[in-house]
Amino acid sequence: MNKVASLLLLFLLPVVASGGLQESLQNGKAIYRAYCSVCHGDKGDGQSFVRNVIKTPPRDFTDKTQADQFSVERMRWAILLGKPGTAMPAWRFDLTALQVSDVITYIQKEIMGLYLAEPVSPEAAIYK
Numbered sequence: 129m130n131k132v133a134s135l136l137l138l139f140l141l142p143v144v145a146s147g148g149l150q151e152s153l154q155n156g157k158a159i160y161r162a163y164c165s166v167c168h169g170d171k172g173d174g175q176s177f178v179r180n181v182i183k184t185p186p187r188d189f190t191d192k193t194q195a196d197q198f199s200v201e202r203m204r205w206a207i208l209l210g211k212p213g214t215a216m217p218a219w220r221f222d223l224t225a226l227q228v229s230d231v232i233t234y235i236q237k238e239i240m241g242l243y244l245a246e247p248v249s250p251e252a253a254i255y256k
């Protein structure tokens with residue numbers, strides 16, 4: 129192996145080894161940007177263009193006083209089934225269990241600022 133390749137490996141190894149969480153965050157961010165930020169805002173604070181044209185505006189996910197209401201399972205149900213009476217669509221036909229878990233990981237860690245030691249697991253009771 130030449131020098132450049134081994135240096136590259138040395139550099140990449142910790143990234144690969146830290147594995148799951150980083151990968152979920154990256155995937156979750158991509159999903160969030162593609163499907164959620166149009167309503168929930170890039171920062172997750174609900175400041176989007178859409179908020180002006182819907183009856184129940186998306187809440188501020190960065191609001192620390194609300195974060196503890198949002199268990200993983202509550203978020204999973206809302207994402208899968210949508211929120212009746214609001215513009216929140218159901219995503220169960222468009223996102224896989226893993227994608228839903230990854231976007232929850234992203235919202236909880238990067239938007240709500242919660243501590244997560246590992247990514248949200250797609251092995252949830254509700255799929256069984």
Ligand code: HEC
Pocket residue numbers: 159160163164165166167168178182184185186187188202203206207211214215216217219231
């Ligand atoms: C068409 C606009 C729209 C899109 C797109 C959208 N949402 Fe929502 N979402 C809403 C509205 C409106 C609410 C209801 C107000 C609230 O609870 O924030 C909501 C509520 C929620 C809630 C809280 C539900 C609860 O338990 O009270 C979660 C979690 C959520 N959305 C996640 C997502 C995720 C993840 C995506 C992307 C996969 C997404 N939303 C895409 C509009 C949208």
